[in-house]
Amino acid sequence: MTNNRISNLFQIKLPIIQGGMIWCAGWELVSAVSNAGGLGLLGAGSMYPEILREHIQKTKKATARPFGVNVPLLYPETEKLMQIIVEEGVKIVFTSAGNPKTWTSHLQEKGIKVVHVVSNTKFAEKADLAGVDAIVAEGFEAGGHNGREETTTLELIPLVRRVTAKPLIAAGGIATGRQMFAAMILGADAVQMGSVFVASDESSAHKNFKDEVIKAKEGSTSLSLKQLTPVRLIRNQFALEIENAELAGATKEQLAQLLGHRRAKLGMFEGDINQGELEIGQVAALIDKIKPVRNIIDDIMLEYRVTKEQTSHMKFDF
């Protein structure tokens, strides 16, 4: 056992959370992460309620270790998802994109640990007041939905650390052991990583999408659709169409029409890399290989430990 508050809270070996990403985080990824010593989270945001039940049951069969479910609170049938989570005995829920007061105490009464995801201090304070067990602070670098203030992880972690004493998980832009250590130096107790697990053997992302993640370089992603809900996407054909429409002064309605529906599934799950939405973080530029989850986590921890060791080097002393 360590003295790390997040490891203790979830009874996990390593303070590494795998983000519960839509279309990517099914039972195979989640159980692989939990079996490797981290915390896997099912991405309920892209699952019908009965599909979530199936994934929970499969995860329980595939790992004896703790795991959880991420529920975006803008999901239309949140109530049904929560009912299934309680029925199936899930012990950890991460909520995002909504009011942390709505579900926190209800879930905690059922013995569930509740964590809320925020992108600014205002919502960190709200989550703290709602009594969550921990907070994820997610910076501008992150893939998918993202805050309007564009606050990067390097700024957000110290800012959130100022307003809450809760256990804090840094997210956004983290895929390596050095970045993990840096995030903890900034004040986080643990990290949540998404993009690097999209590019794993076990993620349910379409192979075409995984290949795009590997190919991504600096500037390959951008925060798109800021007038609707900001979302970080690979700048593929669809994203460039949005950019051009924005430059031409498109209205919100025109952008919503251009966006249409089901583009996230189309891109990430069905592999249409031109017309789909490909949600991934800026850190994709540092991800060069699709690997098994076990190797991803081993590599992160090796770099983490070597880096920590190196801080005794004289370079750091003055």
Added chain:
Amino acid sequence: MTNNRISNLFQIKLPIIQGGMIWCAGWELVSAVSNAGGLGLLGAGSMYPEILREHIQKTKKATARPFGVNVPLLYPETEKLMQIIVEEGVKIVFTSAGNPKTWTSHLQEKGIKVVHVVSNTKFAEKADLAGVDAIVAEGFEAGGHNGREETTTLELIPLVRRVTAKPLIAAGGIATGRQMFAAMILGADAVQMGSVFVASDESSAHKNFKDEVIKAKEGSTSLSLKQLTPVRLIRNQFALEIENAELAGATKEQLAQLLGHRRAKLGMFEGDINQGELEIGQVAALIDKIKPVRNIIDDIMLEYRVTKEQTSHMKFDF
């Protein structure tokens, strides 16, 4: 003496560089930073050649320690500036916003150490090839002119570290000891800070501008004028006018007209906080007080040392 490559290169005590910011970094700020053990840089970008000469001479009188000059290579009279720098015996030059090949070897032949500022790996490689003595990698968080890829410091430092073995200075989003330590964990040898020195007693920024920096919160700055040259500004009345014009589909020509001339001086030096350009980093949200340079550096180093000490805490061990 330490084993830090940047401290050794510049013969300074602390690997803290003060960015050579236009309208803010005159002889008083520069000599104060150098006297406190860091490296002060005059911001030549807002100085006529003979004004630069005057500031160099005053700096030499005010400090016996090393200092340098920052020269944006898009400056119309770069040649004159460089001539004065050589004549006055300045030993350190930081160049930015241009081709690192143009001046590096010429200055080095005169015994000057040359550092180039980049915001992506492509220019880091160019700077390396040009034979610079060190590289500044500046992330999306930084105030003022900024890269088009929007790569944050958390991503940029590991990315640049991969392509060059040169001494590396992290910039963008750094104002505290924790952030400094995190940047060094990511692979930097030292840090360059701008915003926190704008908010010093010794900076030549107008008091009104300093007050706006202190007041800034999350979301108070944004990367503006992306269609022209991206620049991070406080979102004041002028910046919001630009945002609205962009939303309405303004052309580059219309934006350039709206921008006009001399707005940086108007805002930062003359104190028109509504109609001027106020260039400052996202980290302004973490800066709460105008302080003397000596206190700023003492506070950073105290937090740095305490944080470094804390890494032996069990929270970090697993």
